[in-house]
Amino acid sequence: MxxxxxxxxxxxxxxxxxxxxxxxxxxxxxxxxxxxxxxxxxxxxxxxxxxxxxxxxxxxxxxxxxxxxxxxxxxxxxxxxxxxxxxxxxxDKMTELNFRFTDHVCYKGLEHLGESIRKGKPDGLMVFGKWTTIYEALADLPDNTRRSWFNFDHFYSDQAFPEALPIVFKCSPKNILDIGGNTGRWAIECLRYSDTVKVVIADHEGQLKDAESNLRKENLLERASFYPTDFLKGIQKLPKGFDIIWMSQFLCCFSEEEIQNILHVAKGSLGKNSRLFILDTFLDKQKNPVAEYILRMTSLYFTCFANGNSKVYHSNTIINCIKKAGLAVKKETNHIGLGHTLLECINPD
The missing domain is CATH 1.10.10.10 (Winged helix-like DNA-binding domain superfamily/Winged helix DNA-binding domain)
Incomplete structure (x- = not known):
């Protein structure tokens, strides 16, 4: 009303x-x-x-x-x-998962939101222990906290993957670099979708252990490999020779300056006919106020727990970062899943 x-x-x-x-x-x-x-x-x-x-x-x-x-x-x-x-x-599944995420992950630590704003650091994370970002803490968080974090993260991306797969595989890629692959859910979807594609997952070492375990359970480990790195500490290079570089719900974990650097490094790994796909949620691309509200509140999670300097962005912010990194957006596909946008990027050089 x-x-x-x-x-x-x-x-x-x-x-x-x-x-x-x-x-x-x-x-x-x-x-x-x-x-x-x-x-x-x-x-x-x-x-x-x-x-x-x-x-x-x-x-x-x-x-x-x-x-x-x-x-x-x-x-x-x-x-x-x-x-x-x-x-x-x-x-309602979405309400249930959002509620548990707030309860198990964020509720107690949100008391430190003001400190996080002033310091530019995720001070809310101190309720769980002494870490600088939540990503390095994930493997050691309490079980219910960890479960609620992953359930929240996976719920939204899982809705988008089925629609994204045909777009990504339209060019019949032989190999994919999954940057920020987390627990391997996108890699698993790709390996199921194609009997020949190979996937390399690049992420923090703790997440890669989970990804390896999940791929082993699915009997898909043979066509997967791993590239341990901590993107929050800055990267200078990435492996080359991939038809597709994939980033799902990844760039929102970084500041604008860090995003530009990651995209610049990714550009150096793109071949002449390679594609960089960015799957993410943007404030200005939502179909209804419910989705926009959830994203605006989620930005405070990034402030207080994730790293203290990232958020859910407007699409123009990310597109500007793409351009500054020397890349170009070839195609934009909106309203994938519950509210994702898929940006297909190329190296115009």
Whole structure:
């Protein structure tokens, strides 16, 4: 509902002021089973919920009352049901993964967002240990934190890969350099898509161990190899001789200056007929305000946890970096998956 009156603005401001209360109330209603119970048992009473979930009447009452204020629970004659918005917390995969990412990865550390802004460093990461970036910490994060990070990351890219594959393989590549290949999901998709293509994954050593393990499980290790490097420490060269260089959700992990350097180095690895493909999400290329909102909030994760100097960019920012690196965009394909853009780049020299 659009905000139009002073009271509307006041309520919207209070919802931000009490946002942690809303989040924790939703978490408690999920973990106690209240939301799932009233979804299956529409228009239940407090006493029914209390008896079936073995909770106190007081505890159920305060959570139900909060849920009403949050518009996720409906009330009629002292009985309760899920609202349409409440259904998203028990039925919608994206909401579930975003919620867990916020809870397990970001919630505690976001207290240090202001410090991260002032220092240009991901100070929120200190809640997990002494690391300079989250990428070097991934292998050692608590299990639920690590799982929620990867689930969040994979959910969005997984939706885009099926549409990107035919575009990338249109030129029948024999070999692909997967820069920032993470746990090997794109490499696995490529090796499944083609019986002959070979893939080299370039990434931090910790991620490469996961990638190797995942490729082994899929019996695809024979056509895969690995190039350990830490892009956040700067790179001077990359291996050459590839038909395709691939970067998926990768450049958003770096500052503009770092992006230009990475693209400049990548240019040196491109052959005459090679292609560089960049798959990423851009603020100005989203189909709806939901996607744009998620991306704008995700930028704060990069600030507070990832590295302290990157974000989700506008497309023009990345295209300008591409041009400054001496490359050219041959084709732009928007609205891939849930909101990705695929940039096909060439070396015009």
């Amino acid at each position: 659009p905000i139009s009156t002073k009271l509307d603005y006041t309520l919207a401001a209070q919802k931000i002021a009490f946002a942690p209360f809303e989040f924790q109330a939703a978490k408690a209603m999920i973990e106690t089973g209240i939301l799932r119970y009233i979804r299956k048992n529409k228009w239940s009473s407090i006493s029914q919920i209390t008896e079936n979930l073995k909770l106190t009447e007081y505890g159920v009452t305060v959570l139900i009352e909060a849920g009403i204020a949050m518009n996720i629970i409906l009330e009629k004659d002292n009985r309760y049901a899920l609202s349409k918005m409440g259904m998203f917390f028990v039925c």
